[in-house]
Amino acid sequence: MRDFKIPLPLARAVLDPIFRVTLHSRLPVALQRALLDVGSLLQLLPDGAVVQPLQLGGRPAERVLAETAIPGSRTGAVAPERAAGAILYLHGGGYVVGSLTTHRSLVAHLARESSCAVYSLDYRLAPEHPFPAGLDDAEAAFLDLVDNVGYRPEQICLAGDSAGGGLSLALAQRLLERHQMTPAALGLIAPWTDPTEIPSKDRDLVINRAWSQACAAFYLGDGDATAAGYAPLTGNLIGLPPTYVQVDVSEMLHDQCSKLVSALRGAGVHVRFTETRGLWHVAQLQAALVTEAALALSELAEFLREAIQPVSINDLR
Template identity: 65%
Template structure:
């Protein structure tokens, strides 16, 4: 199916009615998950996308590629949803678009969710999936990028930190879309177009469970940042997470990490998921894909001319 371009005011008006219904702290998380999956029908796959189910780190995952692509490298994508909602269904379109933009395989992981599986279950799953890509599927760590949005962005950062510290594995890059890197921080405002404060606090509590809120795996913004790979952070200036993203970028640069930072205006939290019908969101996905492609695909001598 070909993309369409809906004017931003119309897209904002429609989504501004949908998200408060789906991401509502008064609903149980299972109900929210069903509503999110239903809403994802608006996010179709690009033409010529190939999808294969597999197991990674003991969890269901999907390998998405563009038909005919032969690029080396891989991307492990960790979906957002406050660590409590989100699924392969909600993020399949975004992962597929990154597969087309990078020309390599994108692995979308169905990691365990809170409150049924609080911290560190999701982190354990992500680390195990990355290690399996290296040890069983033959992808060198330096040719695997970690990417994710919102909670998945925070999980990507925490996964990279643990891989480096405990396994001596450094990913090729981090691609973070509005990453939620410290769930302890209470948003200053009540809501943005997508996220509201009561819902985010419910998610933070569900994810923490009986854990330690000072554990850097839970709040990777407070963890070790030195030695992380090149990182791209995308966020819109209207988002509740915008201040946290700017803090992360400042901290990464202070730690000597190469950082690219893009602040959009007029989009919303993880608008990249709506790239099928929002041109500005599609452009952001393209930029992220180009960054990841440069990181995971080595430049050969002939390419240098």
């Protein structure tokens, strides 16, 4: 492994000023994107990671595999060539920033821990492409995996963080409503599922109220905030697949995530809810650097792997 772990307090001390400067509502969006891409170079890929560029639904994407999944995996996952499905990953960033680059390390670690092919999508971002452009791209990518790559809907998990988590939920709702398709599971890391809600906290270690409200306005553009998919928390949750939700108790989105979990359970959806203490918003991005973040990502990977392949192949011998 090329991971170099640093203590949790040191990671917090280093990341706090970086995010205060980078995710600032007065900083031009293009500069935010560039700074995040550069900073992500410190988040290394695990040994054996294979990144394959491709197109999904007409958008740039990456298929990420981990050839050495078994020796270091915390989940006891099967080898990649025996995996039963795939994960479509939608990155976070307030629908405004984030990229294949910023999330490549997270996606590679998820591939390693789940032993699934993880497809990371470069969906269109606001303000250049407001809602529903990103959702349209995600829908097209999922249908491409089914129609052209050959997966069945129930062999594909949807996963994402922050805005990507909200986009994953909105995609699951759209697939169910428009196509009568249900993914195997949803894996949501601190999902932002209602951009219309004004946070009660001013900031956490990563995000702040002013920046998030600016992102929400960029994402909405001239659209209608009540349109289906913009705030999936307020949409129909009945019939959704098993869902994993993780959030740290210190996060600005903690209350919203708790509301989502309650609403999902009220709709009859099986939910695994994990609340961490001492981490930060989407700490899984630093899985290569922080042991606690890696463990949180492993838990998500195990949930998704079991949803796709509930019985181990070894148990069937």
